[in-house]
Amino acid sequence: MGTGKNISSFSSLEVMNFLNEISSNFPKAVSFASGRPSERFFESSTWFDAISRFTAYFADKNNISVTRANSLLAQYGKTNGIISDLISKHLLADESIKCQPDQIIVTVGCQEAIELSVKSLCQDKNDVVIVRTPTYIGITGVCELNGIELASFKAEQNNTLDGLRASVDALERCGKTPRVLYLIPEFDNPTGDVLSEQERIEIIKFCASKGITILEDNPYGMYRFEGIANAPMFALDEYGCVIYLGTFSKTICPSLRVGFAVLPKKWFGCELQAKKFYNELSQRKSFITVNTSQISQGIVGGILLREECSLTNLVAPAVDFYKVNRDTMLECLENEFAGHKEKISWNTPSGGFFLSVYLPFKFKAEEALICAKDYGVLVMPLSFFALDDSDDRNVRLAFSYAEIGEIRQGIRQFSEFVLNHMQAMEHENDLSSTCEP
Amino acid sequence: MGTGKNISSFSSLEVMNFLNEISSNFPKAVSFASGRPSERFFESSTWFDAISRFTAYFADKNNISVTRANSLLAQYGKTNGIISDLISKHLLADESIKCQPDQIIVTVGCQEAIELSVKSLCQDKNDVVIVRTPTYIGITGVCELNGIELASFKAEQNNTLDGLRASVDALERCGKTPRVLYLIPEFDNPTGDVLSEQERIEIIKFCASKGITILEDNPYGMYRFEGIANAPMFALDEYGCVIYLGTFSKTICPSLRVGFAVLPKKWFGCELQAKKFYNELSQRKSFITVNTSQISQGIVGGILLREECSLTNLVAPAVDFYKVNRDTMLECLENEFAGHKEKISWNTPSGGFFLSVYLPFKFKAEEALICAKDYGVLVMPLSFFALDDSDDRNVRLAFSYAEIGEIRQGIRQFSEFVLNHMQAMEHENDLSSTCEP
Numbered sequence: 042m043g044t045g046k047n048i049s050s051f052s053s054l055e056v057m058n059f060l061n062e063i064s065s066n067f068p069k070a071v072s073f074a075s076g077r078p079s080e081r082f083f084e085s086s087t088w089f090d091a092i093s094r095f096t097a098y099f100a101d102k103n104n105i106s107v108t109r110a111n112s113l114l115a116q117y118g119k120t121n122g123i124i125s126d127l128i129s130k131h132l133l134a135d136e137s138i139k140c141q142p143d144q145i146i147v148t149v150g151c152q153e154a155i156e157l158s159v160k161s162l163c164q165d166k167n168d169v170v171i172v173r174t175p176t177y178i179g180i181t182g183v184c185e186l187n188g189i190e191l192a193s194f195k196a197e198q199n200n201t202l203d204g205l206r207a208s209v210d211a212l213e214r215c216g217k218t219p220r221v222l223y224l225i226p227e228f229d230n231p232t233g234d235v236l237s238e239q240e241r242i243e244i245i246k247f248c249a250s251k252g253i254t255i256l257e258d259n260p261y262g263m264y265r266f267e268g269i270a271n272a273p274m275f276a277l278d279e280y281g282c283v284i285y286l287g288t289f290s291k292t293i294c295p296s297l298r299v300g301f302a303v304l305p306k307k308w309f310g311c312e313l314q315a316k317k318f319y320n321e322l323s324q325r326k327s328f329i330t331v332n333t334s335q336i337s338q339g340i341v342g343g344i345l346l347r348e349e350c351s352l353t354n355l356v357a358p359a360v361d362f363y364k365v366n367r368d369t370m371l372e373c374l375e376n377e378f379a380g381h382k383e384k385i386s387w388n389t390p391s392g393g394f395f396l397s398v399y400l401p402f403k404f405k406a407e408e409a410l411i412c413a414k415d416y417g418v419l420v421m422p423l424s425f426f427a428l429d430d431s432d433d434r435n436v437r438l439a440f441s442y443a444e445i446g447e448i449r450q451g452i453r454q455f456s457e458f459v460l461n462h463m464q465a466m467e468h469e470n471d472l473s474s475t476c477e478p
Numbered sequence: 479m480g481t482g483k484n485i486s487s488f489s490s491l492e493v494m495n496f497l498n499e500i501s502s503n504f505p506k507a508v509s510f511a512s513g514r515p516s517e518r519f520f521e522s523s524t525w526f527d528a529i530s531r532f533t534a535y536f537a538d539k540n541n542i543s544v545t546r547a548n549s550l551l552a553q554y555g556k557t558n559g560i561i562s563d564l565i566s567k568h569l570l571a572d573e574s575i576k577c578q579p580d581q582i583i584v585t586v587g588c589q590e591a592i593e594l595s596v597k598s599l600c601q602d603k604n605d606v607v608i609v610r611t612p613t614y615i616g617i618t619g620v621c622e623l624n625g626i627e628l629a630s631f632k633a634e635q636n637n638t639l640d641g642l643r644a645s646v647d648a649l650e651r652c653g654k655t656p657r658v659l660y661l662i663p664e665f666d667n668p669t670g671d672v673l674s675e676q677e678r679i680e681i682i683k684f685c686a687s688k689g690i691t692i693l694e695d696n697p698y699g700m701y702r703f704e705g706i707a708n709a710p711m712f713a714l715d716e717y718g719c720v721i722y723l724g725t726f727s728k729t730i731c732p733s734l735r736v737g738f739a740v741l742p743k744k745w746f747g748c749e750l751q752a753k754k755f756y757n758e759l760s761q762r763k764s765f766i767t768v769n770t771s772q773i774s775q776g777i778v779g780g781i782l783l784r785e786e787c788s789l790t791n792l793v794a795p796a797v798d799f800y801k802v803n804r805d806t807m808l809e810c811l812e813n814e815f816a817g818h819k820e821k822i823s824w825n826t827p828s829g830g831f832f833l834s835v836y837l838p839f840k841f842k843a844e845e846a847l848i849c850a851k852d853y854g855v856l857v858m859p860l861s862f863f864a865l866d867d868s869d870d871r872n873v874r875l876a877f878s879y880a881e882i883g884e885i886r887q888g889i890r891q892f893s894e895f896v897l898n899h900m901q902a903m904e905h906e907n908d909l910s911s912t913c914e915p
């Protein structure tokens with residue numbers, strides 16, 4: 042467990058660079074490295090209709106002509122955005138989240154929402170952001186770049202709360218203030234893991250008692266392949282300690298750059314504090330991006346209107362596609378690693394974009410580079426996302442972007458590397474055991 | 479002169495709030511408050527063509543099909559943007575700026591470029607940003623929200639360097655590091671003033687000798703009504719100390735949210751340092767907005783392609799419109815304040831969106847509120863943009879947004895307030911001089 046110190050050997054910035062470099066240096070390699078959504082489901086041909094639809098809605102709502110609405114939509118706009126009413130309906134329909142439009146701030150992708158929230162919450166030098174390790178580099182990067190202290194704990198199966206409690210205790214003992222807990226409870230990036238509803242409730246109760254705000258990031262929630270969706274922590278929160286972060290990068294497409302944050306109605310029980318906090322986010326936003334592109338908001342708004350504010354039907358083909366991809370990857374892993382299952386294992390996420398593979402040897406930047414260079418497959422060491430060394434033998438495989446044929450080919454190539462590496466290790470062991478001095 | 483301390487009575491956040499509040503509380507008032515571009519020249523109907531044009535160009539440039547280009551443009555994209563080649567041609571054609579695409583980073587409006595630059599340049603607690611007072615709240619807001627110290631000096635006509643030098647000296651004496659000088663040299667916001675070429679050269683030379691990076695913000699440079707354009711400081715810089723900040727919010731439209739920063743080829747003479755700095759901006763951007771919307775970049779790119787990378791023809795009707803607006807406003811001021819010219823004066827900016835009026839009494843938030851409430855006209859006290867009290871009697875009037883009839887009406891209403899206020903003051907003076915105890 043890391044307490045108040047980032048002991049990751051790789052910084053978020055280095056991870057970004059590494060990913061960009063291997064992607065551009067090995068363009069022909071099969072990539073399981075980047076968690077991009079598949080491009081099959083982008084419907085850019087429908088955007089123009091979407092903007093027109095939203096413009097008509099905006100004109101009607103504000104009792105102005107369509108011409109005037111067109112002008113206003115091309116102008117500077119409200120810092121907090123103009124589609125919060127539609128987003129609140131979408132959240133109710135698709136995530137069982139009840140909120141009012143004035144609890145929502147529309148941001149330039151979810152990343153801006155993370156930046157605004159963390160900067161607003163952690164203003165004292167003693168304030169600390171807590172994460173599970175491994176975690177998404179979008180949160181560690183914001184902390185690193187803003188000099189905000191990060192603490193991490195290793196979440197074992199079904200006892201996340203124990204790890205969190207120990208981390209908070211340790212921080213408090215050295216005079217630090219645990220201020221934020223960042224989580225992707227549904228299909229975590231990088232692990233693909235899910236927090237059970239019971240765990241969510243316990244964590245919320247604990248955080249509420251400690252004055253810790255939970256940032257619940259939910260980019261993958263709509264991509265469940267089987268089983269029943271867990272309620273988002275925001276929906277389970279009775280204390281007003283959860284901020285919900287969402288994005289349309291996965292459901293519609295990334296180039297829109299539209300995300301959002303939803304604040305509790307009463308932040309730790311106080312409506313006035315919630316309003317103040319909302320205004321602080323809004324003011325910070327006005328000095329970073331002024332407002333989120335109204336063209337992008339118009340596209341999102343138009344699609345939400347067309348879909349009657351539920352994106353379930355829209356994402357259904359993508360859910361099917363990702364499920365088949367996951368199944369194919371699991372099947373390939375089964376086949377390629379048959380006979381090595383006592384040494385190599387992986388999880389079976391019930392949704393999302395990622396799974397992780399456990400290997401019997403350290404897999405870090407050097408090994409990832411060999412995979413790219415000699416085996417034509419791009420994968421990410423889980424240690425890149427880790428704040429301690431507990432994940433040195435794990436690899437993240439994204440199954441969202443590749444096509445089925447590529448998955449078969451890529452897993453074959455990856456397994457060749459793994460099995461060759463294991464053989465070389467055994468050979469080395471043999472040599473060292475036979476060549477005694 | 480303020481040294482190392484923001485002594486403004488109004489913070490940038492309060493200014494934003496004030497502007498938003500009077501605009502929404504007095505929607506029928508004539509507004510000279512906001513420096514928005516006129517909506518007459520937005521051509522949203524041409525955007526779809528622009529995206530198609532850019533997509534074809536992008537496909538051709540990358541040797542891929544248009545279908546593939548469409549997919550890639552809807553996907554996550556390069557942090558630094560995909561239209562730098564077109565922007566560099568535009569800068570050469572319209573601003574005589576020579577730069578390579580790899581010196582340009584495309585940002586979510588110019589505001590993100592300010593944030594990224596200032597955050598990257600000022601990482602030590604002793605680092606200070608210097609501004610002329612009054613100045614644009616986009617720079618003061620970034621400093622306030624990030625705890626970066628601001629110093630200001632009052633620039634008198636043609637001796638900006640003296641003020642700057644005194645400010646730098648004072649900072650150095652108290653162990654501070656002057657790190658950034660922020661300037662809008664061509665048609666300043668809020669004053670409308672222009673720095674002469676001679677002054678620009680002197681300031682560059684001085685900053686180069688002190689290791690101070692100049693942030694040259696140029697949103698209004700293409701809006702010159704008469705006289706000869708001054709070379710941008712970036713084009714005059716032989717030392718590599720100027721970062722140029724640009725935007726398409728005024729030339730195309732604000733809702734695109736596309737701006738950019740251009741870095742010197744050799745930052746203070748060193749190409750390696752320039753590259754490192756470029757990478758730092760890029761990394762910071764990746765943890766705030768990931769990348770600038772490729773839809774917006776596609777629209778800008780398509781328009782640049784259509785216009786063969788010079789926006790001169792495109793903005794010509796807007797330049798004419800703003801010139802007529804400025805002339806109308808000047809004429810109205812002449813007429814309304816005839817007979818009071820020894821007490822009331824104003825500048826005659828040769829371009830841009832703003833002029834400023836000097837009054838014989840203090841004009842602050844209270845007076846602005848009376849103007850809005852009782853006289854139906856929204857104006858901005860220059861003190862809102864000031865870091866000392868030297869501008870308490872000045873008012874900023876934006877002539878960019880209102881139509882001619884509104885300008886005549888608004889200036890009449892503004893002058894009524896001013897003349898009534900002066901009369902009341904005289905009456906008070908009379909009373910106080912006749913009612914001696």
